[in-house]
Structures are given as C-alpha cells and as structure tokens.
Amino acid sequence: MQISLWRLFTSFLKIGAFTFGGGYAMIPLFEREFVHRYKYIKEEEFHDILVICQSLPGVIAVNFAVYIGTTLRGKKGALASGIGVTLPSFIIIMVIAAFLYQYVTHEAVVAIFQGVRVAVVVLIFSAGVKFLKQNLHFRGIFLAFLTFTLIAVFYVHPFFVIGLLGILGYLIYIVGEVNTHADDNA
C-alpha cells in the first residue's frame, strides 16, 4: 500500500512540531513512525538512510524527510515531507521573532537573556566536548586544533577551512589505501 502524500506531510509536521532539542532528536521518532508504525521502510534501509544523510551537508532532519519522501512517493513526496518537517519551526519562530523585540528593552527580559547567553555557551561547549571524545587520537586532535587555530586565531573563513580539511581527509584516505595495498603485495 502506497502512503498518501497527506499522511507523509502530517507525519513530518507532527514530528517537526513536537520535537525539542534539534534535528538529531527527531531521528528516533522518524524510525518509530516509518519503520515500526507504518512499516513503509525496513530497519536496515533506515540505517542506510541515516548514514547517507549524515554524510551530506545541510539540515539532517530536512535531509531525512526529503530522502524518505523521495523513496516513498518521488518528487511530490519529497516536497510534502520537506515542507511538513520545516513548517512548524518556521511558524513558531516567526511568531516569537515578531513579539520578541517589542520587549527586548524591558529590564526583566534583558536580565533573563544575560543568563540565557551563558547557557547557550555551555551547550555549544558541551557539544564540542562530545565530538572531541569521538576523535581522541593524535590525528583527530591535531586536525581539530588546526581548524580551531585557523578560524579563531588567524580568522580564516570557515568556508575555506572546511574545504581544506575535506581535501586533507581525502588525501589521508588515499595515502592510507596505497599503504594497505603495498602491505598486501609484500
């Protein structure tokens, strides 16, 4: 049975509207909805999609939605899913942004945001620590330090640094592969 575009749209709309904590928090909900509840996608296929979406640039939740939408219903499905997952954020943020700056000079709001800014730095710092733990080997720490130094100390544009690190990674991979083949032949 083919999934209807409406169901595709509303499934993603619902997940987009009620998942706090960013795109990664949505992934288990996508799995529950499409693998376990409606059984439109097999477990292994879902994990493949996850790996692919993580290796593409962009917003992981939107990439996921578009991927699932395309797989199940082609281009129309991609559109229904992509708009579904984005629309709640879009509306909620616009409502907040419209009202926020009317109160931003109010002293209570100023005081609250003074505290909240510290929390944001804590959350970003903690995300950095989490990623760092996954790269605790000499090469990982060196490349992370290189990225940090180029951007924060030398003020090189992040666009350029991301490109550079991608190329470096590819070169390391090629060299590693040549070495393994050399070992095989020896």
Next chain:
Amino acid sequence: MLMTMLSMFLTFLGIGAVAFGGGYAMLPLFERMIVDTHGWLDTSQFLDMLAIAQVTPGPISINSATFIGFQINSVIGAAVATTGLVFVPVILVSLISTNAERFKKSKFAQGIFIGLRPAFVGLIFASVYSVAFDAYVDIYSAILFVVLLILLRGFKLHPILIILIAAVSGYIIYI
C-alpha cells in the same frame, strides 16, 4: 531590498552547501556570515537567537535561518533564508536517494570525512571562543557557566532545562 534578499539567499545557500555535521558545526559559518560579514545581527542578538532556536521545537539551523530572515524582511525574508539553507542539500538528497548503493561505496565521501569529523570539533570550539566573550559580563557569568556545565554533563539535565535555569538565574542576578 531585492539585492538584500538575493545576498541573503546566496549566503544561506552557501552555508547549507558546506554545513556538514549538523546544527552546532554550522555555527561558525552562521556567525562569520551573519554577524561579521553582513552585520545582520550583533553577537548578543546572535546568542539570543540561538537560545530561542534551542527552546523551540525543530532543527536549530532552520530556526536560526527563519529568525534571521524574519528580522531582515518579515515573512518573505524568513522564507528566502530557510529555502536558501536547504536548497543545495535537498537537491543532493533527491539525486543520491536513487543511487544510494553507489554513494555508500564512494571513496570520496569516505575520505573527506576523515578530515571533516575533527573539523567539526575545531569549528565548534571556534564558535565557543568567539561567543564566550560576549556572554561574559562579570564573575557571576563565570560561576553560572561552571554550575550549568556540571548540571548538563554531570547530572545530565535536558538542554531546555539548562536554558530555563539560566533564565531564572539571570533574572535573580541582574534585575
């Protein structure tokens, strides 16, 4: 305004096209482009925006793009920014979803991540470095930083709860 819209679309298109590694790894790109290059927000507004993006549902980068776009040109601005952000990735996804096997075996995709994974770490700490000065106002912010970090990492409190505690603390300390 048309030129601003075009420049905003291209800015978000560029960010989306190289934003590997999710919301937090995108922050230095957002910050450099939005705060430094275009001056659409100052650093404090940028931090406030991130806080709002955190406590509302949905992907942080979509929330951020919508917020920034809306500040510049209302609903149209929000739509232009958000569309720009997802434009390139969405095209890539729809192309790759029909060639998944080939992509998985691609040496290029495997190779670049050897460099990109550590780059995310450096990118995130670079954005901590640049926003930390703005969040630091006095000794109380430093104490609050340590307390919140312990609550988050030691006691595993939910990020939204961390923001709420910080909001209450801010109110108590600074009012």
